[in-house]
Amino acid sequence: MKEKLLAHKKGIVIAVVIALIAGTVYYKKSNAPNTDIGSMVSTTPIIKGDIQDSISLRAPLEGTESAEIVSRLHYEVLQLNVKEGDRVKKGQVLAVLDSDTLKKDIKRAEDQLALAKVESSEASSRSAQNVELAKAQLEDKLKDQQTAYEKAVLDRDEVKRKYDNLKTLVEAGVETEESLKEIKNTYESAQQIVDSYTVENGKVVATEADLKSIENSADNSAGSRAKNIAMLQTELNNKRQDLEECQITSPIDGTITRVNIKLGRFADDTDDDKPMFVVENIDQLEMEILISEYDIGKIEIGQTATITADILKDEFVEGIVDRISPTGEEKAGSTERVIPTTVRITGDTKGLIAGINAKAEILIAESKDTLILPLECLQQNPDGTISVLRVNSENKIEVIPVTTGIENDLNVEIFSDMLQEGDNIVVSPTPDLTEGTAVITPEMMQQMNQNNNEEDNTEKDEDTKGNTENNTDENTENNTNDNTDNAETDSVE
Secondary structure, three states: OHHHHHHHHHHHHHHHHHHHHHHHHHHHHHOOOOOOOOEEOOEEEOEEEEEEEEEEEEEEEEEEEEEEEOOOOOOEEEEEOOOOOOEEOOOOEEEEEOOHHHHHHHHHHHHHHHHHHHHHHHHHHHHHHHHHHHHHHHHHHHHHHHHHHHHHHHHHHHHHHHHHHHHHHHHHOOOOHHHHHHHHHHHHHHHHHHHOOOEEOOEEOOOHHHHHHHHHHOOOOHHHHHHHHHHHHHHHHHHHHHHHHOEEEOOOOEEEEEEOOOOOOEOOOOHHHOOOEEEEEEEEEEEEEEEEOOOHHHOOOOOEEEEEOHHHOOOOEEEEEEEEOOOOEEOOOOOOEEEEEEEEEOOOOOOOOOOOEEEEEEEEEEEEEEEEEEHHHOEEOOOOOEEEEEEOOOOEEEEEEEEEEEEOOOEEEEEOOOOOOOOEEEOOOOOOOOOOOEEEOHHHHHHHHHHHHHHHHHHHHHHHHHHHHHHHHHHHHHHHHHHHHHHHHHHHO
16 A cells, blocks of 8 residues: 555656656756847838818808897887797887887987077077177168268368468568467377277278177077087987887898897896897807917818707708908917818708807818828938838838828828828838838737647647556556555455
């Protein structure tokens, strides 16, 4: 029994030793120094397909025409004729305000204006009469002055004749100088009387004081009365305008999209100070997107656009670039300028509604059935040219010059007579990858590791088979010896 146990233990020890030897062989093989198989690179195949360059921006949808209707009048809303969703025509009455007080004010203003006009007319008539009277009085005055003037001239001339005669007698020594002096004073007094009259061509004329007197006889309040009448007329016109505005009407054809007023409230007391009504022409929708100043050169009126929105789910509608603003504006939080650009929905809106956000993708350029690569594959050369690195069948680099066409955020169109669909191109090439450089891809490395694993597994299977055979032979031998020993023991007994 003791020998049987020892033989069993011996078999176990032999099996462990064989396993250790096999493991050592595998470890040495797996840790053998590798030969240089090339630089590790990632590649992607050239594909053939369609490529587009586009700009995508979001903005709310709006009607092609809209109007916010407000009222400045502090009058109560008596009638509310529409609700949200109602279609209306231009000029249609949407609401009516209480105008009773206003009508009374208008009647009072009309009466005040009429009275002012009558009073002004009467004052003007009186003023005209006063002027005519003043003119008549002046005429009479001038006639009297003319008579007096003519007499004064005669008196002066008579004194002058006497003065001249006396002067002759004084010179002859007949009369004294004293008598001449006396008559000379009389002559000068007569001349002063003649000079006191305002005369033109022998006729006495009105002085400035006379004309001023006539002017003063006119009604100097005529200008004030005219200003008062103008003020009253303006006030009346404003009230009549207010009366017209007591009927709130739609300025356009469209649909009522917002009602922010209620019956019994004042027209200027709306919800959150919003317009009383918002009317939009939503038969056609549009959206205003803000194009960067760096991209606006790519945008032209008439370019097509694809419109998507959550409400459309997987569907879309078509649109076109309808308007481009001639001026830019500041972009919030940036020094960049943006240009407002309007995209109009064409055809069926498919359930789109004003006010929701949508995305417009404007098609800038498109190419079909062309060679396409990711942008990361391009390599900018020092001379400004562009190339790509192709991995050939010998796993070596080939530098291929290319020209580019349409590009978007991810891919680019390439042109080269040396390339074709399916060629493997290096992604994100590095400067150390030059013509003829040996490379290996992760796929190749994975395949090599898989092959090595298969070889290792084959060797393990062979080792396991050999160990099993050896263990079988040894166990058979041990079992035979045990049986012999047992037989001998039984014989002795």
